[in-house]
Amino acid sequence: MPxxxxxxxxxxDAFWAAWPELRRELDLAVAEHDTERMxxxxxxxxxxxxxxLAWEHAKxxxxxxxxxxxxxxxRELRSTAERWLRAAPEPDAVWEFHSARQPxxxxxxxxxxLNDVSLALPETTVTYEVDSERGYIDVTIHxxxxxxxxxxSRTTFAFxxxxxxxGEDGVERWIGTxxxxxxxxxxxxxxxxxxxxxxxxxLASMDLGWNLLEAETEAGLPVVAVALAQxxxxxxxxxxxxxxxxxxxxxxxxxxxxxxxxAQALSAFEDELEExxGEDGxxxxxxxxNGVRTIHVYGDAESSIADTATVLAATWPEGEATVTAxxxxxxxxxxxxxx
Numbered sequence: 001m002p003x004x005x006x007x008x009x010x011x012x013d014a015f016w017a018a019w020p021e022l023r024r025e026l027d028l029a030v031a032e033h034d035t036e037r038m039x040x041x042x043x044x045x046x047x048x049x050x051x052x053l054a055w056e057h058a059k060x061x062x063x064x065x066x067x068x069x070x071x072x073x074x075r076e077l078r079s080t081a082e083r084w085l086r087a088a089p090e091p092d093a094v095w096e097f098h099s100a101r102q103p104x105x106x107x108x109x110x111x112x113x114l115n116d117v118s119l120a121l122p123e124t125t126v127t128y129e130v131d132s133e134r135g136y137i138d139v140t141i142h143x144x145x146x147x148x149x150x151x152x153s154r155t156t157f158a159f160x161x162x163x164x165x166x167g168e169d170g171v172e173r174w175i176g177t178x179x180x181x182x183x184x185x186x187x188x189x190x191x192x193x194x195x196x197x198x199x200x201x202x203l204a205s206m207d208l209g210w211n212l213l214e215a216e217t218e219a220g221l222p223v224v225a226v227a228l229a230q231x232x233x234x235x236x237x238x239x240x241x242x243x244x245x246x247x248x249x250x251x252x253x254x255x256x257x258x259x260x261x262x263a264q265a266l267s268a269f270e271d272e273l274e275e276x277x278g279e280d281g282x283x284x285x286x287x288x289x290n291g292v293r294t295i296h297v298y299g300d301a302e303s304s305i306a307d308t309a310t311v312l313a314a315t316w317p318e319g320e321a322t323v324t325a326x327x328x329x330x331x332x333x334x335x336x337x338x339x
Contacts, residue, residue: 001052003240003327005301008080011049012087018045023095030057030065050080056101063096070100070168073159075233075330078172079240079301086238099237100168107164108191115153119145124161125188127181130197134338135205135230136176137197140185147182154180165191166198172234174198205230213337217289222255227285227337233298233330239282240329241301243309245273246294248319256291262318266293273297273312281305285337296334301327 015022022041029037038057046055046069053069060066069084071077078099085099108121125142141158149157158180162171208229215223233239247269251262258266266286273295274283281299288294299305306325313321326333 001050003050003076003080003329005327008049008083009302011045012084014048015045015084016087016089019089026057026067027094049084050077053077053081053084058098058102058104060091060096061102063091064094066096066098066102068098068101073168073172075172077329078234078237079329082237083302100172101163103167103170104164108161112157112160114157115149117145117148117153119143119157121161121164124191125185126191126194127185127188128194128197130201131176132201132204134176135174135201135208135232137174137194137201138177139175139194140179140181140188142181142183142185142188144184146180154182161191165195169234169237170198173232174201213287221290222257223287223289224257225285225287225337227296227334231284231331231334231338236282236298238300239298240327241299241303241305242326242328242331242333243281243297243299243306244294244322244324244326244333245297245309245313246292246322246324247313247316248292248321249288250318252291257288258293265318269312269316270295273309276308276312277305281308284331285334287337296337298328298331 022045025041026038029041042055046053052072052074054072056068056070058066058068069081071081081099085097088097091097108124110121112119112121123144126139127142128137128139130137139162141161143157146154146157158178159171162175162178166174210226211229213225213227217223247266249258249262249266251258251260253259270283270286277283277297277299280303281297283295283297285296286293297305297309306323310323313323
C-alpha cells in the first residue's frame with residue numbers, strides 16, 4: 001500500500017498529541033504485563049500513520065522501556081517510521097523511541113518458540129560470503145531444529161535471528177541474500193564472526209566514494225554514469241523523494257557525451273545544486289547519454305528540494321531543462337546504477 005504523505009503526517013501528529021495520555025496508560029499496562037491492553041492503546045494510532053507499520057514494546061537501551069515503530073523491512077515505509085521518530089519527545093529514564101528494532105544480542109541466549117518448535121538460539125550458526133563491491137554480506141542460517149519447520153517459518157526464524165544480532169537497520173544496510181539451511185555445515189561459525197565481518201565491511205565502506213559506470217544504448221550510443229559506490233536508502237532514511245534534473249548540453253563529442261564548456265558548466269551546476277539542497281537533499285548519481293545529462297537527487301519529501309531544483313534548472317543556458325519529482329523510498333529509480 002503506497003504511503004500517503006499527508007495522511008501519514010496527520011497520523012504522526014495525532015500520535016504525539018495523544019502521547020501524554022497514552023504514556024500514562026502504557027505505564028500501567030507495562031507494570032501489569034498487559035500486552036492486550038498495549039495493543040488496544042497503540043494499534044489505532046499506529047494504524048492511522050500507515051496500516052502496514054508495526055509497533056513493539058522492548059527493553060530500552062538507556063531507558064527502562066522502548067517503543068519501536070518499525071517498517072518491518074519495507075523500504076517503502078522506512079521514511080514514514082523515521083518521521084514518527086523525529087517527531088518524538090526527548091527520551092527519559094522510562095521511555096525511549098526507535099524507528100527500527102535495535103540489536104539485542106542478549107536475547108540470543110534464550111529459546112524461541114516458533115510454530116510449536118522450540119529453537120535454542122545458542123545453537124544457531126552461520127555461514128556467509130562478503131561481497132565488498134556490492135557492500136553486502138550473503139548469509140545462510142543453520143540450526144538443528146530447522147528441519148522441523150516449514151520454509152516460511154525457517155525464513156521467519158532467519159530474519160528474527162539477524163534482527164536480534166544486528167538490529168533491523170543493520171540487516172537492511174549490510175545483509176544481502178538470506179537463506180536458511182536444514183543441512184549442517186562444517187564451515188558454519190558462531191554469530192559473533194558475522195558481527196565482526198559486518199564491522200569490517202562497515203569500515204571498508206567508509207572510503208568507497210563513487211563508481212564510474214559505462215554502457216551502450218541499443219543504438220550503440222555510449223552511456224556514462226557516476227554514482228555513489230553504495231546506493232543504500234537506509235543510509236538516508238528520510239530521503240524518499242527522487243528528483244531527476246535533465247539538462248541538455250551543447251558541447252558534445254562524437255558519442256554525444258559532454259565535453260569542454262558544457263562539461264564544465266554541468267559540473268558547476270551540480271555543485272551549486274548540492275549547495276542549495278543543504279541537509280534536505282543529496283546528489284547520488286548522474287548519467288549522460290544522447291546529449292542529455294540526468295542528475296539524480298534524493299531528499300526529504302516534506303522539504304522543498306523539488307522547488308529548489310526547478311528554480312535552479314530554469315537558469316540552465318544550454319537548452320530547456322526538465323525536473324521530475326517522484327516519491328521513491330526504495331530508490332528504485334537508481335537501481336540500475338548500483339554496483
